[in-house]
Amino acid sequence: MPHFTHPFRIAQPATLAEASRLLLDADGAAAVYAGGSELLLTMKQGGLRYDTLVDIKTIPGLDVVAPAGAAISIGALATHRSIAKSAAVRTAFPFLARLEGTIANPRVRATGTLGGNLCFAEPHSDPATLLLAHDAVLHVSGPDGDRAIPVMDFTIGSYTTALEPGEILRSIDVPRLGANSLVAYQRVQQLEHRPMLGVAVRLDLDDARRVIVGSRAAVGAAAPQPTRSEAAEALLLGDIASIDARIAEAAAALADAADLLDDADGSAAYKRHLIGVHLRRLVQGALKGEIPQIGVPRKRRPLEAMIGEWQHGRERTPPADFKVIGRSLPRTDGRPKVTGTAVYTADISLPQMAHAKVLRSPVGHARILSIDVEAAKAVPGVLDVITGQDLLTLRRQLFGHAYRDNTILAMEKVVYAGEAVVAVVAEDAATAQRAADLVEIAYDELEPVMTPEQALREGAPLIHEEPHEIGHAPGHINLEGRAPGTNRLTNDIVQWGNIDEAFARAKTIVEGEYYYPMSFVYTMEPYASIADYRGGEVTIHTTGQHTYTTRRDIADIFGLPLSKVRIATPYVGGGFGAKSYSKVEPLAAVCSWRVGRPVKVELTVEETVLTTRALDARVWLKTGVDEHGRLIARQARVLMNAGAFSQNAMLVSAKTSTRMVGPYNWDAVDIQVRSAYTNTSPGSSYRGFGGVHGSLPGEVQMDETAEILGVDPVEYRLQNLVERDHEFWPGKRRLHADVKANLRMVAGGIGWGTTVEPENTGKGVGLIVMDSGAVPIGRSEVRLHGDGSVTVLTGAAELGQGSRTVLAMVAAEEFGVGLDKVRISMSDSGVAPYARSTGADRTTIMEGSTILLACQDIKQQMRDMAAEIWSAPAADITATNDGVQRGQLFMPWSEVIERYFTIQDMEVSGRGHIRPKNSEWALIPPSWENPVVGARVEADPETGEWWVKSLIDVADIGLALNPTLADGMDTGSLIQSLGIAMREELIYDGQQLSNGSVLGYRVPEMADIPDQMHTFVVENRDGMGPYGSKAHGDGSMSVVAPAIANALHDALGVRLHRAPFTPERVWKAMLDRDAGVNPNPTAGIPDWWKATDWTDRHAPKPSGKGH
């Protein structure tokens, strides 16, 4: 929330003595406020609370950086930025300047101070480590006068310094280096704000520069405090000619001296290894006079060259048979989005609007014994304190489109840490939060069940004791996997052929276990809803993708008719599946229902990840190949952690089973996916779900199979891929794509078989077919106005994908007008017709088709109207894109309307819909999506760090209605999924999510982009959408991880079976490689799967046709 919850005072002393007195008088309730970047952050997160901040920035002279005798004195209030820019520092201490210039981000560097950093003593910060090598001295002032503290004695522990009460850091003196002294520093950093290791070294040489006569060696960010090792320093002394022989021992001593932590950043063993690598590189580099960059040792291609090539690759000739379609017209939402006038949910304020805050369960599994809300209710400004028991008069207390298992507020028990238990409604959000902190809840804890393995074992504690109702929109989801009385949620099976017979025939069999991590979508915009429930009807402004399914959830909760529920979705700050179905809308609605005023609920990012995350997949996969090298059998067993509520996990499970098949000509397939309820944050949709889960095992094993057969992995795929128009999946839509041609394009794009990669650089590919498009249901209305302009009413939400531009282009094309003459509605159930959802790459092809049909409806009406005007049979009249024509006669739209209705500004409205029955949309899937991705990576063979050099893909899209928006989807999804390949993984530590924040869960940043990106856009007009377009947007997301895993094998000879491919995992894979560990042991269906088989008495019916 954009406000601190607990008020504090600001004191502004004029002198250090006064500041010191203020601190002493406050007795721990006051803190020095310097830059505040770490202090305010921690206070905002609730980690620290002070009544007073003593702002010492008003004391003059504390921010000066200036020579002071044999040292350079850095004022405690000098910002990181000013130190990095200081000419004196840059000249005397280039590494300090570089370190200060790369701390956190430019905003932190402009505000945060070196002094504040040292006094905060956050263990993952690195300046103190470098200052140890410099023998810096800290000057402090306190009640007993001034004193000087060597930096070595200053940081004495995690968040702990040698400062006595009332003492304040004044300046940091960094002694100038002698002419023969060298200093070097390296930081290992996987998260922007958290270096995981810093290594600093100083070498003092004799006058001949042949002998090291003095040294410093320090390590930080990997232990509770930065540490020097005198043993290591002693080992570095001596002749530089023989230094290489002493470094390893020195590094071992340095690692021994530090209390290296085994934590989320990495194991102590890996940190020890890195200390060895970096101490050697620093010493050798320093002796050669090198000043390397701090961070990943990557040489980036010049940006102008990279962007120039990327832009050139996007150029294409627009199709001659359209005037609007096929053009990269600027988005219609450009101006509002670059001027700050585009309205998102959190920007909306309503008269009398109150604010709600949520108290969440601190435990994973417990019965609620009591909730004491009295103290919270007594806080002035609090309007209501709501618990689950207050909802009993509602028609329903649970919601969910597939299974109604999602609580609005916990009822008798809590089923995960983070579940909403109490809502406090108050005049403002800070008051609501303070009051929520006063609610007392007594829990009787139950045994938590954190993994699907635990949840599916016989006799596991039951998470949901009652069978739940089936929801209002189970749709095509297989409900037979849910077994009441167990924690089993899904059991999805895809089978055809005889798997045993096929494996018996197979000459080569390859097996392996793989893991795709639990992840978090992190849309930039967190969940927010504003509900106004008054007068027997409710309006909700919200951040959703599924306006109309949420409408039904709300109607079902309150027993309201659909017409009395209005869901209005303004601009949405990214969806990617995370905003599909209902999230905070029910809570906002019940808050408003209780207080009779509009209520806004804005979640933090931390609360957002506790509302919905994405599922993981533990996979065992087996491939059978016949004597001709033909792929004949694929068998898989998959376990997924669905979390505490089903949300859309059932479809994720189903799509994992179908998307694991792959575009190959299997004789037999046997894929089984199970998911289970657990006491974790609910798992649901994330862009490309099922595809991402299926392709990592599928496409890595494809490379492994090729390697075992001794054939080229691309050639091997080409031999086995499905041909265009082949019914490779019995009963499904034929494959309307040439995947082989697409693979050849991508392989060519990364120079497969033509360019030789340098050492430690490699290439890889990955591909998949996805059954995209979701349920083909939707309708649109189009109005053609008397002046020729057009209004389009569609329920599709603008999530950033550009639907309001592309759908408007369809109407503009059909009526021969410019895009500036078309207005398109926001997704608003009070205005726009029903749309099933916005997701699954369905909007352009499905809503676009309904708009096309609505335009055709108008044209038909126009022909009839013109027939009356011209007194001619309608059959003689044709509708063009500009008006009606009869022989040589032509009448523009506006004239038809004016002459027929007798006034100028009348309108004609048309409607269009699609449905899955009795139509061309009946065949599943509505659209195959067949992404192919090629990657080139370069790796550090010692540290396991890697970075992407090229990322190339295919968008086989039928027709790009707006090419820039179309391939923009690919650029976005390629980089988004790069995050999962690199470092994204949600981690549970016991019952708690340990990294559910933007600080702990780092998504890709600009520094991660490769030197080369390109999307081959394939346009064969072979899809079901308008003008032959096909589903597009998610696809390439699915195959980045396997392409990179395969490229890392090409580069380093390692097999990576578990994403993300963190440097530590790559390092361990190198150790396995060197030890000759077989990544593909043939062990058969694993025990972790067999242990779930006791529930087979609920055996579902296999579904050869998928879902």
Added chain:
Amino acid sequence: MAEQAAESAEAGGLPEKITIQMTVNGRPVAVEADPWEALSHTLRTRLGLTGTKISCDVQACGACTVLVDGLPRSSCTYLAYEAQGREVLTVEGLETADGSLSPVQQAFIDQSGYQCGYCTPGMLLATHALITSEDADDDDAVIEHMSGNLCRCTGYVPIVAAVLQARKAAAASRG
């Protein structure tokens, strides 16, 4: 003092309000605020400037970036009172006086450097600060500077294209 503050908080009474006089988007503003409030709150709630977005709220994502005296700041963790007497620039202040888009805004439109638009105000301001700084011509510095702002939609490449276009425009206008 601890008890007093806690009491006043729990009794709903807030510490004394202060009046912040600052320049926002070129216009002098005097606004009543709590001494403990973040600038993002002052801008969004008290001044109605909702173009500044809140995402991580802990200075890591850049969505709430504003410029104070020309330097980018995370308004989520920048105390409003610190803006006393300073110049604050938000996305609403980027348009030129005649209502035309600034070169940075135009570059983001031309290069399709946005999709959902939620990170865009912060991206625009980060770019605005970058292209007038000495870091603008150093590619590594450009990447380092812009890596402080997260975007989930575009894959950054179109944003890099926009930054380069804006950098050229700034260089051209300097002559």
